[in-house]
Amino acid sequence: MNEILDAILAPDTTSADFAGLTIPESYRAVTVHKDEAEMFAGLATKEKDPRKSLHVEDVPVPELGPGEALVAVMASSVNYNSVWTSIFEPMSTFGFLERYGKLSPLTKRHDLPYHVIGSDLAGVVLRTGPGVNAWGPGDEVVAHCLSVELESSDGHNDTMLDPEQRIWGFETNFGGLAEIALVKSNQLMPKPKHLSWEEAAAPGLVNSTAYRQLVSQNGAAMKQGDNVLIWGASGGLGSYATQFALAGGANPICVVSSEQKAEICRKMGAEAIIDRSAEGYKFWKDERTQDPKEWKRFGKRIREFTGGEDIDxxxxxxxxxxxGASVFVTRKGGTITTCASTSGYMHEYDNRYLWMSLKRIVGSHFANYREAWEANRLIAKGKIHPTLSKTYTLEETGQAAYDVHRNLHQGKVGVLALAPEEGMGVRDEEMRAKHLDAINRFRNV
Known part of the structure; x- marks a missing residue:
């Protein structure tokens, strides 16, 4: 690994030099163990501690197959799926690996007693398998997390509809929270040159997810002038949705839970901000009963920001x-796009406000390659910026996941893998200087 790192840090290493490097037999990775999947049985979700389940250990380098690449990971990041994996909710990810392992002799590699997790990376290609032509050793890349087989016709209009669609590092093994990762070559995209390794690794999953959910025709197809209600607007997902709304000429109404998070939204350029904690919104009277009066109070507050208009x-x-509040406050003919359920999967809403007002609920899950490419292109052009607030070492990944689990973070948190320190990997200092304040926006709050 030291030879690989030296080659990456050297300014004159060629593609041929990278191709000539020896691939080690093992590498350090963040894992969960199959025999510990019941370790939190009986505990409430909030009591489950990722620091107890996540391990940093040496694991063998996987076999490289056709259409795949081995990437030296300089940096990665923690997403909510990393938290879910670490606390074995809503189920153990080893079931995913077992099912994937039954698909073919090659996918059998993924069915192991340990799971290397992580769905983001920025790094350097070390090797490519047969059939890979677009990428080669030495290419500096980021990876999106869509893994598809594309042997069914269903996935060829939108790869997210592939019956064998999976999230890399969550439903597959050999993820990005490691020194080396195994990816399909159609997960790779160019690393934005003005960003450091940890900054480039942070947007991947959440940026692409927000792009499809809000901008793409497969999501809400946002247009100029739309009023967009963004829950958790300073968080990992919401911070990118806020930026897309502002960059696309829409009007974001940002919902946050503290003044500190409201200030982050202001720094992004948002003006309409609702601090739900300060204003005391409680949409549920108890665990089983919602409060429509609170929906109405919330809708009235929104219209104060929009000149009397409802949410598009x-x-x-x-x-x-x-x-329930989301469905209620949406205008007639409007759209609710949903990509997650961090407060619970069993949604309840008054269907009269949906069917009688011709509203739509659109399910949105990650992004296809084209959407991820476009989202990354906007990062590379300095139109959208990373929301990195803090960086941890690989050994500190358990703490990073714990902080995300307890919502102690802002935006995204990064993890250094091979990179020895923050700030490395910048190739375009001139462009970086133009956007430095925006790049550091979440660090400065």
Missing amino acids: IVFEHPGRETF
Whole structure:
């Protein structure tokens, strides 16, 4: 690994030099163990501690197959799916690996007693398998997390509809929270040259997810002038949705839970901000009963920001806690897009406000390659910026996941893998200087 790192850090290493490097037999990776899948049985979700389940250990380098690439990971990041994996909710990810392993002799590699997790990376290609022509050793890349087989016709109009669609590092093995990762070559995209390794690794999953959910025709197809309600607008997903709304000429109404998070939204350029904690919104009277009066109070507050207009698009991901309010406040003919349920999967809403007002609920899950490419292109052009707030070492990944689990973070948190320190990997200092304040926006709050 030291030779690989030296080659990456050297300014004159060629593609041929990278191709000539020896691939080690093992590498350090963040894992969960199959025999510990019941370790949190009986505990409430909030009591489950990722620091107890996540391990940093040496694992063998996987066999490289056709259409695949081995990437030296300089940096990665923690997403909510990393948290879910670490606490074995809503189920153990080893079931995913077992099912994938039955698909073919090659996918059998993924069915192991340990799971290398992580769905983001920025790094350097070391090797490519047969059939890979677009990428080669030495290419500096980021990876999106869509893994598809594309042997069915269903996935060829939108790869997210492939029956064998999976999220890399969550439903497959050999993820990005490691020194080496195994990816399909059609997960690779160019690393934005003005960003450091950890900054480039941070947007991948959440940026692409927000793009499809809000901008793409497969999601809400946002247009100029739309009023967009964004839950958790300073968080990992919401911070990108807020940027897309502002960059696309829409009007974001940002919902946050503290003044600190409201200030982050202001720094992004948002003006309409609702601090739900300060204003005391409680959409549920108890665990079983919602409070329509609170929906109405919330809708009235929104119209104060919009000049009396209702919401065109709701960017939904909290789920159970907020979904009834989301359906209610959306205008007639409007759209609620949902990509997650961090507060609970069993949503409840008054269907009269949906069917009688011709509203739509659109399910949105990650992004196809084209959507991920476009989202990454906007990062590379400095139109959208990373929302990295803090960086951890690989050994500290358990703490990073714990902080995300307890919502102690802002935006995204990064993890250094091979990169020895922050700030490395910048190739375009001139462009970086133009956007430095925006790049550091989440660090400075």
